């Protein structure tokens with residue numbers, strides 16, 4: 001039994017007045033989509049020709065020109081060295097990761113100076129995946145603004161559920177660079193479930209199988225009366241349609257080498273071969289067979305492929321997705337038969353082989369009455385509206401991967417296991433291993449394996465100032481906190497002495513704060529004003545909170561004040577309101593401080609009265625929405 | 635509630651600075667969300683403390699509180715309100731995760747009643763009888779080859795888990811914390827066994 005409680009603080013603020021609109025963005029490996037929800041009705045924002053998908057492809061001209069989308073994609077054949085596609089696969093990744101993917105990704109990589117995020121050489125420029133993604137987001141934002149005829153400055157951006165912390169942070173950074181305030185990062189399968197569930201009033205346990213261009217995710221969710229509770233999630237952040245394109249391209253090149261002999265191929269030719277592979281794959285969804293042509297060094301060759309041969313090439317990848325599905329079902333501790341339905345998301349789920357394998361594993365035909373390309377953006381848009389205009393639906397997501405710390409011998413000690421509902425905070429105690437040790441290196445990793453080198457390095461930092469003690473005597477408490485965006489923060493404290501260190505986390509594959517600040521300065525024409533505007537908005541939000549609080553207090557306990565006291569407070573409120581109207585941040589901050597000072601005595605009188613009333617036995621319930629007083633009563 | 639306890643339970647709201655009940659979620663005057671405070675998991679979810687809980691009710695309470703306190707409800711609010719809502723939602727998740735699992739619930743209740751058991755004590759079983767029993771069963775599961783055999787073993791293991799939970803409930807109801815502690819340790823091994831049986835069964839079923 002829940003207490004029926006009034007919620008005076010729940011009235012949604014005047015967001016409309018506060019600048020731009022809030023949209024939902026699916027930033028995909030292959031395609032990006034932007035949508036907006038108004039009154040629960042969702043509209044996918046399209047270009048003049050009605051296309052909702054923006055290919056996530058960027059063309060960089062010699063003259064600094066940047067083109068995103070269909071026109072950039074058409075340049076792949078003409079000017080392959082100027083075009084970047086599938087950059088999402090590089091988000092939050094280091095040079096070593098990219099080497100591991102070597103071959104699958106025809107990029108020219110700049111060996112980064114000292115670890116950190118990989119950098120690409122494109123048309124004479126050196127760019128990080130964050131900057132390239134920001135270019136895509138800028139184009140998507142521009143499309144939305146054109147379609148809506150209004151500024152857009154807030155967004156819910158989706159990420160693969162299986163994205164690690166570095167990739168999530170990189171995505172948020174990219175949005176910031178594009179001038180978007182990220183209301184929330186939402187996992188792609190969860191967004192799809194939201195869109196599907198609200199549309200179909202679905203109830204029960206559902207699986208979302210999302211196979212896109214570069215990533216695979218599967219999530220098991222319970223949907224019930226507006227609650228979307230993720231039970232377990234799994235995936236592979238580097239498994240998707242791209243891999244199948246690659247297998248086809250390899251196959252064609254091998255056929256060709258069999259006839260024409262081995263030939264070295266350029267990065268540009270590789271990009272072309274991949275594109276042919278993709279076209280062949282997509283055609284074979286509709287037709288049983290076909291013939292395609294590739295060209296190396298000016299010499300063309302023709303290649304036949306039928307669906308059976310495609311299936312043989314694709315099978316290993318699909319088998320991997322099914323193995324992951326099996327793991328997720330086991331993690332959730334449920335029986336496949338308990339699953340009410342399987343929702344297909346992502347362009348690659350159009351492949352007949354995928355549908356057959358999914359149907360076979362889940363023992364039922366998948367639900368495909370939704371548009372697999374747009375459903376994620378639709379969910380993101382619904383969530384953007386929920387966050388700004390308020391809503392009754394609830395998304396409860398989980399950590400996709402375990403988070404831990406390196407201990408002696410390179411073994412990982414898990415601090416937060418996978419599939420924990422977020423937000424979550426968990427702590428673990430560690431100790432020193434040498435007498436008199438005063439510092440401790442902390443290495444944060446993410447992944448399921450036992451050894452550090454098989455997990456992903458997220459960050460390293462050093463806790464200093466540990467008082468010298470015998471080995472094993474110090475108690476270092478390391479707390480991991482994961483917020484609702486799935487982003488991690490780490491704090492460390494020596495508990496026997498209470499020494500708490502301000503720890504600077506150096507992200508292993510991210511951008512440092514300075515790099516980010518520099519990029520913001522470089523990329524935003526109005527970086528300065530933009531920053532100022534953000535700070536002003538923050539101050540105004542705080543000032544509104546403070547004035548509302550005082551006004552509520554006056555309404556409740558105004559009788560405690562003399563005429564003069566009342567006038568002083570009213571004047572202070574007036575001061576804050578004038579400062580807000582004048583859009584002057586320093587003025588706003590000063591006025592809020594003035595208000596605090598002016599209400600100090602009032603607050604004391606109110607506390608006195610509250611305590612007196614409590615002593616006199618007035619129900620404490622009057623003093624707030626009591627927690628947990630339900631079943632036991634007061 | 636007596637008068638001094640009532641007075642002690644009144645704190646100052648961080649936002650409007652007026653009086654608010656120590657366990658309030660929101661200030662009744664200005665509506666600001668309050669911090670999660672140090673209450674036990676049962677109280678936090680509005681449930682009577684005890685081993686026997688209605689899982690349906692647990693879930694309804696959890697969803698109900700999350701609906702009001704989850705950070706998604708505070709997206710446009712001030713940083714302080716966002717942070718408090720995150721703390722509240724974190725505390726709710728911890729309470730829910732602990733109480734929904736019989737093993738964690740039993741261990742938590744024992745600690746709550748001042749009789750903690752150490753479930754992390756790595757693998758060592760001090761009770762020779764329990765040790766023998768576990769070893770035999772583990773062996774039987776590892777050696778099972780036919781689907782029929784493993785299905786039977788898995789069902790047996792599940793039944794033992796349930797039986798043990800009933801005994802734990804009886805022990806708590808009788809106020810016998812020693813027995814409850816003992817049985818909770820036993821439940822840990824039985825649950826592990828049931829899980830092993832389930833995954834072995836899945837493996838055998840797949841291989842067919």
Ligand SMILES: Nc1ncnc2c1ncn2[C@@H]1O[C@H](COP(=O)(O)OP(=O)(O)OP(=O)(O)O)[C@@H](O)[C@H]1O
Pocket residue numbers: 027028029030031032088211212213214215216240241242278281282283285345346347348349350351372373
């Ligand atoms: N008819 C089709 N048959 C087979 N594959 C297709 C078809 N249409 C699209 N695809 C594939 O779907 C993939 C793109 O899907 P989608 O747009 O859902 O990915 P994305 O959202 O950009 O990627 P991700 O979600 O992995 O970041 C590409 O690999 C594309 O080749």
Ligand SMILES: [Mg+2]
Pocket residue numbers: 026028029188212213346376
């Ligand atoms: Mg996608």
